[in-house]
Amino acid sequence: MKLGVVVSEGPYTHQAADTAYHFVKAALDKGHEVPRVFFYHDGVNVSTRLSVPPQDERHIQQNWTALAQEKGIDLVVCIAAAQRRGLLDENEAKRQGKDSNNIAEGFRISGLGQLIEMGIQTDRLVMFGD
């Protein structure tokens, strides 16, 4: 079965990004497909590569990047939500005249249409948020 997943809250502050991660892993282990995970609202904050959690804590962004690269999951960060909150890739940074960017490998910035498309193309949609 094809499952779409939405993450609506930022890392560490809310458990949503953790729960979604464990859910996606379990779904893949059971043979389901998870073609895309969409990060919206504060969920876009999961995509920063600048996070430095304490040594004895999980690294949420790196876990997602590793899972996505191993399993071929499309991690999409909503551009409108990301702009408000200061998440930019290299192209966006140039376009906005910003001197720096912070999106991690494995994540790509795109529009809200990708969320709707995921809803249309998957069999189930599961949201994790607050």
Added chain:
Amino acid sequence: MKLGVVVSEGPYTHQAADTAYHFVKAALDKGHEVPRVFFYHDGVNVSTRLSVPPQDERHIQQNWTALAQEKGIDLVVCIAAAQRRGLLDENEAKRQGKDSNNIAEGFRISGLGQLIEMGIQTDRLVMFGD
């Protein structure tokens, strides 16, 4: 009177950073002192200089930076909270081996001791969060 202010939630997602801003402006207009504002939890996200809100919305980070520079307010971003969430200044970025940094002018990264010190040295402490 000396007032200390804490902001505990990120910009745009929660109103806390807006309410705190209007409160601090009003306090200064009435002749009170606001020596420091401490950003904790997701409040550290207010300090990113990479935010690009829509043209017709307020720019929360720039408002804070302008107010701090005009009135001499010490805007302190909690280092532990900032590291988890990917907010780094140039020094921190170097120290952590990160290729990029994102803290805006007017904000400085420091420890939680600055929050306690603010509690000790001010007459009132006001918290804005969720």
Added chain:
Amino acid sequence: MSTLHTVNKSPFGNGALLSCINHCKPGDAVLLIEDGVYGALAGSVVEHAVITCAPSVSIYVLEGDAEARGIGPAKRLPDVQSVGYDGFVDLVATHDRTQAWL
């Protein structure tokens, strides 16, 4: 010695206002800000709790937050007073401490 309590959550889906009211002492003030201003609505299911606490505790709404949400004076409980950001500052200054019910 008295406390200014701030409540920033709607009382309909969240227990912060009720918990605040249950921990107020006579002479305290409660300021409803942000989504907390919905606690000032007349005729709601929390009206009784707000009115019951009002004789010994002063209840305020932050005017800007109430107007943003379309809660003009006519829609509010008569026991609730209104302040601007400057009045918020005065309330902080005239009470001995501020406690935020986050």
Added chain:
Amino acid sequence: MSTLHTVNKSPFGNGALLSCINHCKPGDAVLLIEDGVYGALAGSVVEHAVITCAPSVSIYVLEGDAEARGIGPAKRLPDVQSVGYDGFVDLVATHDRTQAWL
């Protein structure tokens, strides 16, 4: 046709569980995750609401979240079943849609 509802908030300070229960239909399932697992506690003030809905609706807790919070099986309502992340996936697959009560 049935729905899997997920609730991730503690029911003591937040109305999500109650609102969810009030919108369930017979044959639906409610999965308590994250802080939502507190809704499975025996002897709490929300026990009645959970038990009353249980005959027509299946209630589950996510085991890992319950254990994290020290809510072992002995502390839970007997009507509540337990699943792991793999059971969560099965619940999603066997119901026609998932609705998150955020």
Added chain:
Amino acid sequence: MSETKKFLYVNRKAPYGTIYALESLEVVLIGAAFEQDVSMAFLDDGVFQLTKGQNTEAIGVKNFSPTFRALGDYEVTKLYVEMESLEERGLGPDDLQEITYEDEDDDWEEKPSIRIVSRTEMADIMADQDVVLSF
């Protein structure tokens, strides 16, 4: 099999205190281009999104309540509002904005988009969807 799915946007949060209401509306506007069968549900504190007379000048935040009146132009014409949620908050249907659409199947007659429903009806509406997005 039709490619059209039933999408329901569930709004349970008040506006301005948090961004969910605004960002939900942004999804609905973008989603309109995909020509799915779209409904919006307003219950619990979500009913506050539709109230009349919002004026955000003093808080310096953009007032997005007029955008709801534009939804008809995007063919989003089913805004279900739960009666019990209104009543618990001391509100009635008259406290909500008037939101209308022009019905292309009925000689472009102007019709109300807001449909007040009971809690039981709301549960039925939720159970009749393919995709439920929660905000």
Added chain:
Amino acid sequence: MSETKKFLYVNRKAPYGTIYALESLEVVLIGAAFEQDVSMAFLDDGVFQLTKGQNTEAIGVKNFSPTFRALGDYEVTKLYVEMESLEERGLGPDDLQEITYEDEDDDWEEKPSIRIVSRTEMADIMADQDVVLSF
């Protein structure tokens, strides 16, 4: 006038679902170095922070509940827990961890740090502070 202020850390949120409980504890540990008169209040969902038998292995999040037992070493010895909050949640004092400190004014006798108080007593404790930090 003494330079010592009464600080109260108010904990009203459950652990793990959100980070507030953990980051509150981080403030308390750092704050201990400032030698103020520190108390902690646990009420509403905050009482869940102190429950026994937390095991976070399956959710991959650090279990910080043992840290509460170290608070005595930081001279944080007043942990007020509201009885009514426990009861509403089907809990009693026995469901909480044992947390003790060694009383230096009483020949280092080991004493309990957790003090169960009524709601009225909690209100009195709150009203007796100089600085109230809310988490």
